[in-house]
Amino acid sequence: MPGRNVSPNLALNQLVAERTAAGESLVHLGFGEARLPAFAPLLDRLAAGARRNAYGPVAGGPDVREALAGYFTRRRMPTDADQVVVAPGSKPLLMALNMTVPGDVLLPRPCWNTYAPQAEFMGKKAIGVPIPDSCGGVPDPAALREAIRAARLLGHDPRIVVVTLPDNPTGTLAPPALVREICAIAEDEDLLIVSDEIYRDVVHDPATEVLSPAEVAPRRTVVTTGLSKSLALGGWRIGAARFPEGPWGRRLRDGVVSAASEVWSTLAGPMQEVAAYAFAEPPEIRDRLAATARLHGAVAREVHRIMVASGAVCRPPTGAFYVYPDFEPLRGELAALGVTDSLSLHEHLVDEFGVVVLAGHHLGDDAGALRFKAATSMLYGDTAGQQEQALAAADPLTLPHVRDVLLRIEETFTKLVP
CATH class of the missing domain: 3.40.640.10 (Type I PLP-dependent aspartate aminotransferase-like (Major domain))
Structure with missing residues (x-):
């Protein structure tokens, strides 16, 4: 079918890769990848x-x-x-x-x-x-x-x-x-x-x-x-x-x-x-599955806390590695910044704060809504070593490389509405 676009999450992931390679500092929450190394077995x-x-x-x-x-x-x-x-x-x-x-x-x-x-x-x-x-x-x-x-x-x-x-x-x-x-x-x-x-x-x-x-x-x-x-x-x-x-x-x-x-x-x-x-x-696979679920849950719950503290309405995550906040309670304040729908909210987050999310209209949601998907699995580290460290940690939120990126996200949403 001529004229069809590439799937929006894949296109967004490619765009982030290109902009990061060009030297931009971005926090990528727009792609649903379980960002962990392949298990050795x-x-x-x-x-x-x-x-x-x-x-x-x-x-x-x-x-x-x-x-x-x-x-x-x-x-x-x-x-x-x-x-x-x-x-x-x-x-x-x-x-x-x-x-x-x-x-x-x-x-x-x-x-x-x-x-x-x-x-x-x-x-x-x-x-x-x-x-x-x-x-x-x-x-x-x-x-x-x-x-x-x-x-x-x-x-x-x-x-x-x-x-x-x-x-x-x-x-x-x-x-x-x-x-x-x-x-x-x-x-x-x-x-x-x-x-x-x-x-x-x-x-x-x-x-x-x-x-x-x-x-x-x-x-x-x-x-x-x-x-x-x-x-x-x-x-x-x-x-x-x-x-x-x-x-x-x-x-x-x-x-x-x-x-x-x-x-x-x-x-x-x-x-x-x-x-x-x-x-x-086998037992080692069951152990790996349990460890990854714990990590995904810990980080998703923390991002959920940040979103709710910033004024969003958001269902508490219980599975997978996503949160889906709704910033409707801040519509008036965001409108003063030119943010009136999911696309402009996405663009504002990228342009002003370097935080990348997947706008809700790409997921069949109302284009006028102030909703997006954030993939929290992208926050475990930039290297295989950091990711394995997050997986093994009793409390991954205390690791410096995880804590620092979460702090950047928290500062972003604290400053979202001046």
């Missing part, structure tokens, strides 16, 4: 996987699919190896689902900036539905029912609802009761639920209950995941999907595999070696 498995130079099965080799089946089963989703597919990232799997399943797509608003463009590339209508006050990642149930009714009256055909557990961009997790409400609506309206659970292993408190729609509505839920966020392997591109059991689930899986066979063939062999090891979750 994963490097070992990558090297060992170099021997896997054959194409192999499109859906993935038996070892990686067995490991994934165990991964999902341990999360209360009993799974057979023939229910899963691996791919070079979860993005291709989400796109292949759009290629396979007809109908328009219902999305929480705001949401990750890739869901809507993927639907639109396939000629579908992306229908944004406001999120509840308590959390993001799911549409508000009453608003969802109304959006379905209104869409059908306008001649649209909503068939898919996407949820994100935990959520990007708000850094929150929908509670079980809310997940059950969404599942009940999906049953009533005959919707496919696509549950993006790539942040599932980045819940800050290990005692928090995560309920997947696949536990409540197993016949109509596809779950996607990957290793980009939990194990900081974004550049390695390892994603996976779990399909429902039964004839319809098999047809969905077959459709995705058919698309895969024509687009990416299969996940690269060395990455399958990594995935088979990581999804089997």
Whole structure:
């Protein structure tokens, strides 16, 4: 489709890299990367996987699919190896689902900036539905029912609802009761639920209950995941999907595999070696996951504190590594500075303070709102050594390199309104 722009988060990340290389001092909060070094045992498995130079099965080799089946089963989703597919990232799997399943797509608003463009590339209508006050990642149930009714009256055909557990961009997790409400609506309206659970292993408190729609509505839920966020392997591109059991689930899986066979063939062999090891979750992987979740939670909560202290309204983060503040309480003061919407707020933060965020309108939010996403995972240090130090620290907020950048953020938002 000619004229399409690069995904805004990727474009912003490239712009920051260019400006930093030119000598600017920027605090980059605009890109959702788990900014940590690759875990050493994963490097070992990558090297060992170099021997896997054959194409192999499109859906993935038996070892990686067995490991994934165990991964999902341990999360209360009993799974057979023939229910899963691996791919070079979860993005291709989400796109292949759009290629396979007809109908328009219902999305929480705001949401990750890739869901809507993927639907639109396939000629579908992306229908944004406001999120509840308590959390993001799911549409508000009453608003969802109304959006379905209104869409059908306008001649649209909503068939898919996407949820994100935990959520990007708000850094929150929908509670079980809310997940059950969404599942009940999906049953009533005959919707496919696509549950993006790539942040599932980045819940800050290990005692928090995560309920997947696949536990409540197993016949109509596809779950996607990957290793980009939990194990900081974004550049390695390892994603996976779990399909429902039964004839319809098999047809969905077959459709995705058919698309895969024509687009990416299969996940690269060395990455399958990594995935088979990581999804089997030996003790050292479980320990690494726990340490990263603690770090993400500690820094996200501190950035949340800073935002609220500066006058924003912001949902407390409980998962992933984001905060999503709303500066509506300061609209009058910001308007006097020429800040009237998400774009001008983003530009003001960059131009006046060197702090880079992702403006809310890129996430499907109201362009006139004073909201943005801040990715707190970018604050652990500029070197692998600093990042590992943050990961190992009992209190990462006391480390000088973490404390200094947090202080700069606090000074920025303290001075946001003179």
